[in-house]
Amino acid sequence: MTTSAQLFATAKTLIPGGVNSPVRACKSVGCDPLFIARAAGSKLFTVDGDELVDFVMSWGPMLLGHAHPGVTEAARAAMLDGASYGAPCPAEVAMAQAVVDAVPGIEMVRMVNSGTEATMSALRLARGVTGKDAVIKFEGCYHGHGDAFLTAAGSGVATFGIPGTPGVPEGTVRHTLTVPYNDLDGVAALFAAHDDIAAVIVEPVAGNMGLVLPKPGFLQGLRELTTRHGALLIFDEVITGFRLAYGGAQSVFGIDPDLTCLGKIIGGGFPVGAYGGKRRFMERISPEGDIYQAGTLSGNPVAMAAGLATLAALAQADYAWLAARTESFASTLAGILADKGLPVVRNRIASIFTLFFTESPVTDFATAKTADSARYARFYAHMRARGVNLAPSGFECAFTSFAHTDADLEKTLDAAKAFAG
Ligand SMILES: *Cc1c(COP(=O)(O)O)cnc(C)c1O
Numbered sequence: 001m002t003t004s005a006q007l008f009a010t011a012k013t014l015i016p017g018g019v020n021s022p023v024r025a026c027k028s029v030g031c032d033p034l035f036i037a038r039a040a041g042s043k044l045f046t047v048d049g050d051e052l053v054d055f056v057m058s059w060g061p062m063l064l065g066h067a068h069p070g071v072t073e074a075a076r077a078a079m080l081d082g083a084s085y086g087a088p089c090p091a092e093v094a095m096a097q098a099v100v101d102a103v104p105g106i107e108m109v110r111m112v113n114s115g116t117e118a119t120m121s122a123l124r125l126a127r128g129v130t131g132k133d134a135v136i137k138f139e140g141c142y143h144g145h146g147d148a149f150l151t152a153a154g155s156g157v158a159t160f161g162i163p164g165t166p167g168v169p170e171g172t173v174r175h176t177l178t179v180p181y182n183d184l185d186g187v188a189a190l191f192a193a194h195d196d197i198a199a200v201i202v203e204p205v206a207g208n209m210g211l212v213l214p215k216p217g218f219l220q221g222l223r224e225l226t227t228r229h230g231a232l233l234i235f236d237e238v239i240t241g242f243r244l245a246y247g248g249a250q251s252v253f254g255i256d257p258d259l260t261c262l263g264k265i266i267g268g269g270f271p272v273g274a275y276g277g278k279r280r281f282m283e284r285i286s287p288e289g290d291i292y293q294a295g296t297l298s299g300n301p302v303a304m305a306a307g308l309a310t311l312a313a314l315a316q317a318d319y320a321w322l323a324a325r326t327e328s329f330a331s332t333l334a335g336i337l338a339d340k341g342l343p344v345v346r347n348r349i350a351s352i353f354t355l356f357f358t359e360s361p362v363t364d365f366a367t368a369k370t371a372d373s374a375r376y377a378r379f380y381a382h383m384r385a386r387g388v389n390l391a392p393s394g395f396e397c398a399f400t401s402f403a404h405t406d407a408d409l410e411k412t413l414d415a416a417k418a419f420a421g
Contacts, residue, residue: 003047004035026392029377031384033392039066041403044389052389053408055398059391060207060239061264063351064313065403071268071309078305084297091304098311099266099274103241105250105257109276110285111299115238115263116144118273119201121293122259123148126199126232128291129281136190136200136231138181140209140365140395143201143236143261151176181206181364182214184221191229199232199259200225204249207239207397209368210354211347219255226258232281238263238273239397242311244350245319265314268306317402319350326351326400329409336416342375351400368395379419386415 011018019025019033026033035047042065044052054066064071078091092111099109112118123135123146135148143149151173152164163173177194179186181202191197200222206212226233235257240249242265250257259277266272276282286292330353334346337355345356356362356371357379376394383390388411390398 005032007035007047008032023391023393023396028373028393029380031377031381031392034384034389041065041067042401042405042408050387052384052387053404053412054389055400055412056389056391056396057399057401058269059264060243060397060399061267061269062403063243063265063399063401064268064310064317065401066269068268068310068313068403070313071306074309075268075270075302075306078302081301083302084300086296089299089301089304091301091308092299094308095266095299095304095311098308099262099276102246102311102315103237103248103250103260103262103276105235105260105278106276107279108282109274110282110293111304112273112275112293112295113271113297113300114144115236115261115273116146117295118238118261118263118275119143119149119234119236120146122234122261122275122277123199123201124293125275125281125284125291126234126259129284130198130231132196132198132231133175134177134194134197135175136177136179136187136197138183138202138206138364139178140181140212140368141201141203141206141236142208143203144238147172148176149201151178180366181209181212182218183364184218184225187222187225191225191231197229197231199234201234201236203236203239204253204255204257205240205244205349205352207352208395209365210356210362210371210395211349211352211397212362212364212368213347213349214253215363219253223255223257232258234259234261236261239352241265242314243352243399246314246317265310266307267303268310270300270303270306272300272303272307322400322402323350325404325409326353329400329413330355330398332413333416336413337419340419340421342421343372345371352397354394354397356394371395375421378421382419383412383415386411386418388412388415 017025037047044054147168150164237248241262261275263273284291330348334344337344343359357375358371
């Protein structure tokens with residue numbers, strides 16, 4: 001029995017499913033998880049001594065690579081001065097300045113501890129400032145595990161949310177309206193039918209049903225509809241922020257959202273999220289305004305130091321180089337699979353891609369679901385056995401980093417060449 005297997009067996013007696021976040025259990029690919037002893041650059045090292053080229057990168061945060069020396073040193077130095085004060089510290093001001101300077105739509109920002117907290121707080125703010133309750137979200141988009149966002153889409157084009165999990169009251173998701181991603185007409189229809197819509201929340205590039213790109217005009221259309229109907233446009237840039245570009249997806253697509261949610265990369269691997277936006281809205285947050293939101297560990301000095309070091313390195317980074325490198329790699333990988341006669345659709349932007357085992361273009365959740373999950377599970381297991389760590393679900397993204405070497409990419413392509421299908 002491997003050490004990973006032993007740890008997992010013990011973990012399952014102590015932690016639900018043996019993991020602290022469900023997808024890590026690797027259930028949807030029919031494998032047991034590998035336990036990680038350490039990580040460096042593009043590599044994970046398991047407790048059993050195996051080395052894997054990593055394309056999960058902690059689900060996105062590690063754009064500079066694992067254990068980046070500058071980030072590690074900044075966090076270490078900060079920790080020597082105490083891990084948390086419960087009082088303001090200079091790094092919070094520096095972090096707010098860095099975020100405001102980087103992200104065009106953010107004039108003021110509040111730090112929180114996760115992406116989930118960021119989206120929950122942004123929705124509360126949108127409801128507070130508009131005095132309305134409903135929110136439009138898109139099928140297949142993920143905004144963390146706040147109750148309002150845990151809806152299952154019903155049938156039909158535009159549906160009321162129904163609870164996506166036991167424990168979420170119907171009364172909560174009654175206010176969540178769900179439409180397919182890229183369906184601007186569906187959004188317009190919801191606005192025509194409801195006068196209580198506080199916000200539209202969207203991943204400007206969707207990364208939680210695999211990678212799905214916005215169609216031309218989709219984001220602009222959301223901007224126009226929300227403005228016309230007095231609703232706020234919330235960009236959930238927890239994945240795309242500082243990854244698509246230093247200024248996030250909004251800087252790439254030239255859209256000015258009212259509120260923006262950040263997470264993942266801005267913590268440099270520490271538990272951090274943030275929400276920010278127009279000053280006139282953010283000034284409504286407590287204690288300046290009347291809308292409550294708080295956090296004992298928010299703006300934590302160690303996390304701020306790691307985040308600041310991450311942003312400082314990214315401000316100098318060559319995003320175009322990594323995008324071109326990722327495109328060449330992803331297209332070669334897709335070509336290897338296509339040459340075997342496998343149906344492969346490749347969606348890619350910047351340093352993110354998904355290969356869907358399907359014939360049809362993937363533009364929303366319905367088309368993403370046409371992908372062959374059983375084949376993906378075989379591909380995952382095949383690659384993992386050859387030292388390549390892909391996301392343990394076909395509905396996730398592959399992330400490259402500035403630390404991935406030519407040898408890493410070669411090794412990955414070689415492993416794929418041996419895949420039987
Ligand atoms: C990961 C993610 C979240 C949730 O962030 P957590 O830190 O896991 O709470 C929210 N929105 C998007 C788009 C995400 O990818």
